[in-house]
Structure formats: structure tokens, C-alpha cells
Amino acid sequence: MRRLWTTATGRTALACGLVGILVALAWSVIIPPLQVPDEPLHFAYVQELATTATPAGSLDEQPLSSELSAAMSALGFSRTIGNATGRGPWSGLEAHLLRQTVGEHRSASDGGGRTGVSPQPPAYYLLGAVPYLAADAAGGDVLDRLQAVRALSALLAGLAVFFIFLFIAELLPGRRVAAATGALAVAFQPMVGFLGGGVSADNLMSAAAAALFFGLARAFRRGLSLRLALGIGAAIGGGLVSKLTFVGIVPGAVLGLLILIARLPRGERLRLAAAAAGPAVVPLLVYVGLGATVWDHGLNDPGVAARAGGGVAAGHGPTMSGRIAYWLQSYLPRPWFVDDLIPGRVAAYNIWFKSWVGNFGWLDYRFPSWVTGAAIGVWLVLVALVGRAVVVGRAALSRRRAELLVYAVMVLGLTVVIAKPAYEYRLQTGFAFEQLRYLFPLLALYGAVVALAVRGAGRWGREVAVAIVGLAVAHTIFAAVLTIGRYYA
Amino acid sequence: MKRSVAAVLAVVLAGIVAGLVLILAQREPRLAGSGTVAPAAFIGDVEPGGTTCMTVAAVPGGTARMRALIGTYGAPAARLSAELTAAGRVVASAPATDHRTGITDFVLEPPLRRDVATVRVCIANEGAAKVAVAGAPSANPKLPGTPSFTWYRAGEQSGAALVPKVAQRAGAGRGAGSAWLVLAFVLLVGAGVGALVWVARGVRE
Numbered sequence: 001m002r003r004l005w006t007t008a009t010g011r012t013a014l015a016c017g018l019v020g021i022l023v024a025l026a027w028s029v030i031i032p033p034l035q036v037p038d039e040p041l042h043f044a045y046v047q048e049l050a051t052t053a054t055p056a057g058s059l060d061e062q063p064l065s066s067e068l069s070a071a072m073s074a075l076g077f078s079r080t081i082g083n084a085t086g087r088g089p090w091s092g093l094e095a096h097l098l099r100q101t102v103g104e105h106r107s108a109s110d111g112g113g114r115t116g117v118s119p120q121p122p123a124y125y126l127l128g129a130v131p132y133l134a135a136d137a138a139g140g141d142v143l144d145r146l147q148a149v150r151a152l153s154a155l156l157a158g159l160a161v162f163f164i165f166l167f168i169a170e171l172l173p174g175r176r177v178a179a180a181t182g183a184l185a186v187a188f189q190p191m192v193g194f195l196g197g198g199v200s201a202d203n204l205m206s207a208a209a210a211a212l213f214f215g216l217a218r219a220f221r222r223g224l225s226l227r228l229a230l231g232i233g234a235a236i237g238g239g240l241v242s243k244l245t246f247v248g249i250v251p252g253a254v255l256g257l258l259i260l261i262a263r264l265p266r267g268e269r270l271r272l273a274a275a276a277a278g279p280a281v282v283p284l285l286v287y288v289g290l291g292a293t294v295w296d297h298g299l300n301d302p303g304v305a306a307r308a309g310g311g312v313a314a315g316h317g318p319t320m321s322g323r324i325a326y327w328l329q330s331y332l333p334r335p336w337f338v339d340d341l342i343p344g345r346v347a348a349y350n351i352w353f354k355s356w357v358g359n360f361g362w363l364d365y366r367f368p369s370w371v372t373g374a375a376i377g378v379w380l381v382l383v384a385l386v387g388r389a390v391v392v393g394r395a396a397l398s399r400r401r402a403e404l405l406v407y408a409v410m411v412l413g414l415t416v417v418i419a420k421p422a423y424e425y426r427l428q429t430g431f432a433f434e435q436l437r438y439l440f441p442l443l444a445l446y447g448a449v450v451a452l453a454v455r456g457a458g459r460w461g462r463e464v465a466v467a468i469v470g471l472a473v474a475h476t477i478f479a480a481v482l483t484i485g486r487y488y489a
Numbered sequence: 490m491k492r493s494v495a496a497v498l499a500v501v502l503a504g505i506v507a508g509l510v511l512i513l514a515q516r517e518p519r520l521a522g523s524g525t526v527a528p529a530a531f532i533g534d535v536e537p538g539g540t541t542c543m544t545v546a547a548v549p550g551g552t553a554r555m556r557a558l559i560g561t562y563g564a565p566a567a568r569l570s571a572e573l574t575a576a577g578r579v580v581a582s583a584p585a586t587d588h589r590t591g592i593t594d595f596v597l598e599p600p601l602r603r604d605v606a607t608v609r610v611c612i613a614n615e616g617a618a619k620v621a622v623a624g625a626p627s628a629n630p631k632l633p634g635t636p637s638f639t640w641y642r643a644g645e646q647s648g649a650a651l652v653p654k655v656a657q658r659a660g661a662g663r664g665a666g667s668a669w670l671v672l673a674f675v676l677l678v679g680a681g682v683g684a685l686v687w688v689a690r691g692v693r694e
Contacts, residue, residue, distance in 0.1 A: 019680050080523070087520065087662075099664045177692050
């Protein structure tokens with residue numbers, strides 16, 4: 001801990017993390033209550049844990065508490081989402097009704113039923129219960145408690161940015177400006193700030209994933225120590241009980257640990273393997289144990305699917321070839337031999353790139369399309385700079401191919417884990433399932449790509465760094481203006 | 490700081506300022522309050538001489554125009570009027586005029602000066618052909634859907650003229666004071682400019 005203050009790298013990481021917190025905190029105030037995707041469901045989970053000490057997911061209870069439902073109604077929630085001219089309470093009349101509604105006593109503990117997020121493990125929601133109860137003890141109403149949990153998300157977003165800086169500093173040692181640029185590009189990516197300003201378990205998963213990438217990069221560069229083994233294990237363990245999607249990057253991390261352990265002297269291997277495995281597995285075991293005995297909540301909780309009798313239409317069931325085809329075209333241009341399962345020749349552009357530019361609220365407002373065109377131009381320049389950095393540094397990259405293989409397997413694993421439910425959802429409903437936030441466990445790699453572009457600029461690195469951070473800052477400021485226009489103008 | 494770095498920094502900051510100025514200077518029709526529902530589909534017809542009505546919880550003060558989405562079944566225009574009543578008396582109306590298919594505005598007389606609660610909104614078809622009205626279909630096919638109405642202020646306003654209102658609305662929307670949104674935006678811009686200058690100085694402490 002002391003080295004964070006005494007080394008320049010540590011202080012720079014702290015500064016980047018602080019920027020991440022401030023940006024997400026600003027977003028948490030700019031976004032109206034409950035306008036982040038699934039925020040009512042995430043908040044309901046926090047509320048249930050805070051008020052009853054049990055996770056959400058009971059079949060006998062309503063999904064949302066009476067208090068939260070009343071607040072949603074007074075906030076004009078249903079007329080706002082998906083309605084371009086839908087707004088919250090603007091007028092004095094509606095504002096008075098809102099204040100009256102949240103000021104009245106209603107039960108906060110009669111929710112907890114099954115929802116789309118109730119199958120998720122409880123780590124984020126347990127953490128969220130702390131600010132929730134603190135705001136409650138201070139006499140805060142339901143909107144104050146929501147804001148308190150949003151502040152926790154902002155802290156986690158900052159933590160992710162902090163670890164991303166440290167990861168890049170290990171991966172590309174030498175130029176702090178490049179690492180800071182990568183971390184700040186993440187902090188000012190508007191979808192990161194938007195999510196960091198809302199109540200969502202993705203924030204803990206992103207922080208855990210960033211810590212895991214940092215641990216692995218440091219161990220590959222300096223060798224696996226006891227402390228690093230414990231840290232990597234803790235990041236895996238924390239991530240696994242934050243959101244189920246995290247499981248996608250675990251195989252790659254395990255591969256990394258195996259490679260690192262194989263590089264150790266024989267006598268050290270077992271001890272450090274146990275040091276990593278312990279914290280990786282214990283949180284999951286505790287969760288599964290509590291779920292099976294006290295909570296009636298576990299990894300098999302089917303969520304809303306149980307209530308809705310969810311399943312795919314007869315004759316349109318998922319197939320293995322369909323899964324592979326869907327996975328391929330979700331991320332790459334569709335090969336000619338693959339069935340067209342997603343509209344558009346390059347589905348990844350529509351699914352991921354346009355969302356990277358910005359798809360805010362309940363996915364109901366975006367930038368004008370010319371902004372996406374301009375973003376393509378920016379990315380072409382970035383890709384060219386990354387290409388130059390790769391060519392110049394190919395010898396160094398070649399020496400680190402084992403580490404790069406590990407990151408590639410982590411990417412592969414996450415994409416497979418996302419594509420599986422996405423394929424089934426699309427078969428069931430015809431609609432897209434994917435959201436950019438599902439890729440947030442890979443934010444560290446996004447930051448590294450940006451840092452690599454700064455490296456690729458050679459002696460113009462500082463100028464390119466300023467341009468990249470400037471574009472990211474402009475991107476987030478205009479996204480905030482767009483958000484203000486969407487809800488308040 | 491190197492001259493070239495300072496130049497990039499200046500261009501970036503100037504670009505952000507120019508963008509904000511453009512947005513603040515932009516004049517366009519502005520909402521007076523929330524629309525009812527999104528116009529997802531045409532939910533029903535108004536026959537010639539007929540009327541369609543719905544009761545809305547409130548019509549916001551400042552409303553001078555009511556916007557709806559209509560379909561004329563190929564006719565060049567439909568002759569429609571509108572009437573808003575509350576507590577048994579007419580609070581505003583739009584006389585019969587020709588409206589073309591698509592998004593159409595009913596100019597209300599008089600404009601509403603303050604919020605009016607529980608308003609019955611009626612659109613009358615005074616033409617010779619039926620007209621379709623858009624809104625949100627009902628989950629129960631036996632029940633009518635909800636028509637989509639949006640409330641607009643008179644004329645056009647610039648973004649700058651709207652700033653005090655925006656701050657007030659943000660406060661109203663979270664049951665808090667109006668300064669929070671301004672503070673949050675200043676924090677965001679401050680963090681951005683601070684980070685930019687920091688990178689331009691080479692991440693020096």
C-alpha cells in the first residue's frame with residue numbers, strides 16, 4: 001500500500017483512478033434515477049439484501065418492493081423508457097407528487113421476487129447494501145439510497161481505471177504517458193462512465209477483471225510471487241461472485257496461472273498453486289453453501305425464465321452449428337459459408353461499434369449517425385498506429401507470446417459466454433441481446449490498445465496522447481449533453 | 490510544455506468549446522413536458538364526425554402545441570380539431586384545420602400558462618374520411634390503446650435559453666435541488682480539462 005504513495009507509478013495510478021471516480025460520480029447525478037439498463041432490478045436486489053439479508057429470487061414474492069414501485073410510478077418510469085419524448089417529473093405538480101410519494105412510508109422489504117438479475121451472485125449487492133443502509137440510517141428516502149449505491153458503482157469504476165493503469169504499466173513498461181492515456185481513455189469512454197454512474201453488478205465485475213489482468217501482467221513480467229498468487233486468486237474469486245459472465249475469462253486466467261506456475265522451481269509450485277486456488281474458490285464455495293442452506297439461491301437459479309416458462313419456439317431450437325455460426329458473426333464479418341443469423345453483413349459493427357460510440361439510457365438514445373462515421377475515422381488512425389507499434393516491437397511481443405495467448409483465451413472465453421445466451425435470446429425473440437457492457441471485463445485490453453497507439457506514434461507520442469484523451473473527454477462531455485437533452489430538454 | 494503539444498491541447502479545447510457553443514445556440518421547438526407514450530403503432534380510427542378522447546394525468550404549463558401522429562389513408566389531408574377540458578371547462582382548443590398525414594401539431598388557444606391536472610384530450614374528425622391515430626396498443630385487444638400526445642412550447646428556443654429550466658427539471662426529477670446537475674456537469678468538464686492538461690504536461694506530478 002505504501003508503495004502507491006512513494007512511487008510515481010503508484011501515484012499516477014491513484015490519479016487515474018480518482019479521475020475515473022469523478023467522471024462516474026458526475027454521470028451518477030446526470031442520469032435520472034433508474035435510467036441505466038436494468039437499474040430497478042439491480043437496486044431491488046440491493047434493497048432485498050439490505051432489508052431482509054436474503055438475495056432476490058424468491059418465487060413467492062413480487063419482484064419490486066412497494067416503495068420502489070411507487071417511486072417508479074411517480075418518476076414516470078414507464079412513459080420515459082423507449083419513448084423519445086417521454087420525460088420524468090418536470091412540472092411543479094409532478095415534482096410535488098414525487099416528493100410526497102418518496103416521503104410516505106411504504107414497505108421496502110416486500111420485494112425480492114425473481115427478475116432478470118436475480119440469478120446473479122450477490123457480491124455487488126452485498127457491497128451495495130452498505131451505502132444503502134448508511135443512507136437509510138441518515139434518513140434518506142429511496143432516491144437518496146439509490147444515489148448512495150450509485151456512488152459505490154462510481155468507486156468501483158475508479159478502481160477499474162486504477163487497475164487498468166497498473167496493467168498497462170506492466171504490459172508496456174517505460175512510458176507512463178502511454179499507460180495514463182490508456183487508462184484515461186477508459187475513464188472517459190462515455191458508456192463506461194454511464195454504467196459507472198448507475199446501479200449495476202457489471203461495475204464490480206469490471207473492477208475484478210481489471211485487477212485480474214493487472215495481476216497476470218505483473219506475474220508474467222516479474223514472476224509469480226505468493227502475494228501475486230493470492231491477488232490473482234482473489235480477483236478470480238471476487239469476479240466469480242460478482243456476475244456470472246465473469247466465468248468467461250476464467251479459463252484464460254487459469255491457463256495463465258498454469259504457465260506461471262510451470263516457470264517456478266518445483267518446490268514452489270504446489271504452495272503458490274494453493275495460494276491462488278484458495279481465494280479463487282472460497283467465495284464461490286461460500287456463496288454456493290449459503291445458497292443451498294440458508295438462502296435457497298444458487299448457481300442454478302433460473303431467474304424470470306422459470307416464471308415465464310421461457311424456452312425457444314418449437315422447431316427453432318438452438319443447435320451446435322447455430323451456436324458456432326452465431327458466435328462467429330457476432331464478432332467478425334460473416335463468412336460466406338455461415339447462415340445469416342444476425343441482420344447486416346458486419347453484425348459486430350452494429351452490435352459493438354455503434355454501442356461503443358454510445359447507446360444510452362434503456363438503449364433508447366444515441367448520437368447522430370455522423371458521429372459513428374467520424375469514430376470510424378479515428379479508429380482507422382488508431383489501428384494504423386497500433387500496427388506500427390506492433391511492427392516496431394515485434395521482437396518484444398514474440399518473447400511474450402505465452403502472455404498474449406493467455407489474454408487471447410480470456411477474450412475468446414468471454415465472447416463464447418456472451419454469444420450463448422445471445423443466440424438463444426435471438427431465436428426466442430428475434431431481438432438483440434448483446435450490450436457493450438458485457439465486454440467490460442476486457443476494458444484493460446481496450447486501454448492497452450490505446451496505449452499501444454501512443455507508443456506507435458513514436459516521437460509524436462505526447463501529441464497523440466493529448467489528442468486521444470481530448471477526443472475521449474469530448475466524447476464524454478457531448479454524451480453528457482446528449483443525456484441532459486434526452487431527459488431534461 | 491512543447492509547442493506542438495500545446496497546439497494539440499488548444500485545438501482540442503477549442504473544439505469542445507465550439508461544440509458546446511453550437512449546441513447552446515441551436516434554436517428548435519422544445520418540449521413543455523413529457524409525452525404520453527411512444528407512437529409505436531396506429532391504435533384506432535376516428536370516423537368522419539367522430540371523436541377520440543383520453544384523460545391524461547396532467548398537461549404541463551407552457552404548452553402551446555399538442556403533437557400527434559395521424560394517418561389519413563392516402564387522403565392529402567384530414568380536417569381535425571382538438572379540445573382540452575379539465576374540471577368541466579375547456580382549458581384550450583385547436584380549431585378545425587387541415588392536417589397532413591404523419592406528425593402533426595395542434596396549435597392550442599390559449600397556451601396553458603400553468604400545469605393543469607386531469608385533462609380530457611379529445612380529437613374530433615371534421616372531415617369526410619376516417620383518420621388513424623398512433624399510440625401504444627393495449628395488451629388486451631378488447632381495450633383501446635393509449636394515444637400518443639406530446640406537449641410543445643410556443644415557437645423555438647435556443648439551448649442557452651433553456652439552461653435554467655434544465656437545471657430546475659433535473660432537480661424536480663430526483664426530488665432534489667436544481668444545483669446538482671450544474672455541479673455534476675462542471676465536475677465532468679473539470680475532470681476532463683484537468684486530465685488533458687495533466688497528459689499534456691507528461692503526467693508530471
